[in-house]
Amino acid sequence: MIIMNDWEKAYSNGFLVDTEKPSEVIKLAENFFPKSGNVLDIGCGNGRNTIYFAKKGCFVDAIDIVDLDFLKEIPKELLSLVNFKKISCLDYSFTSKYDIIIMARLIQYLTVDELDLLFKKATSSLKKKGYILLSYSATGKMVYEKYGVNKYNHPLSLILNFVNKYNLQVITLKEGNKVGVHLSYKEDAITYDIILQLL
Numbered sequence: 001m002i003i004m005n006d007w008e009k010a011y012s013n014g015f016l017v018d019t020e021k022p023s024e025v026i027k028l029a030e031n032f033f034p035k036s037g038n039v040l041d042i043g044c045g046n047g048r049n050t051i052y053f054a055k056k057g058c059f060v061d062a063i064d065i066v067d068l069d070f071l072k073e074i075p076k077e078l079l080s081l082v083n084f085k086k087i088s089c090l091d092y093s094f095t096s097k098y099d100i101i102i103m104a105r106l107i108q109y110l111t112v113d114e115l116d117l118l119f120k121k122a123t124s125s126l127k128k129k130g131y132i133l134l135s136y137s138a139t140g141k142m143v144y145e146k147y148g149v150n151k152y153n154h155p156l157s158l159i160l161n162f163v164n165k166y167n168l169q170v171i172t173l174k175e176g177n178k179v180g181v182h183l184s185y186k187e188d189a190i191t192y193d194i195i196l197q198l199l
């Protein structure tokens with residue numbers, strides 16, 4: 001018998017992630033990326049941001065607790081640049097050093113304690129002056145009822161506490177208001193796109 005985790009169930013029940021364009025936060029940060037480098041995409045989903053950086057010539061470690069098998073869709077020449085692993089970010093070893101760590105629409109699914117652990121591990125694995133590209137939705141009950149995945153509404157102040165605690169600085173912070181394709185409620189959600197840099 002195959003036992004699915006909550007996220008595998010959510011995807012098999014029709015949970016959708018964007019497939020085409022990279023995340024807004026990546027477009028915001030485009031101007032100051034290194035030409036090449038090492039990237040970690042945490043909660044990569046179907047790999048839209050992973051593919052974006054691989055196309056730029058970066059080496060990308062991509063992790064997610066679901067294997068959406070996106071590697072079979074990507075151009076063959078990019079395969080040597082992408083290393084996907086099915087694992088929770090809470091169990092990942094973070095042994096490499098990265099120029100950029102992506103957390104796109106991930107942190108609203110982690111508890112405060114899990115988030116603290118993630119920031120601790122991620123910042124210890126970031127090169128000096130390296131970036132964390134973070135986007136999340138801070139309001140709304142969203143996916144729980146429809147897909148059975150817990151969603152937490154972390155206030156911006158919590159993220160800013162982690163910024164101080166883990167020696168980061170805010171480079172860009174953009175507040176938005178959007179309704180995602182998979183939202184199961186009608187209100188708009190407050191979203192944040194945040195570029196952080198390790199001091």
Ligand SMILES: C[S@@+](CC[C@H](N)C(=O)[O-])C[C@H]1O[C@@H](n2cnc3c(N)ncnc32)[C@H](O)[C@@H]1O
Pocket residue numbers: 007017018023042043044045046047048063064065066087088089090103104105106109
């Ligand atoms: C809303 S999707 C975002 C996917 C992708 N980052 C994007 O922006 O298109 C959230 C993803 O986080 C993954 N995820 C949730 N909890 C995780 C965890 N503890 N470790 C790794 N991935 C996780 C889910 O499986 C899902 O693919």
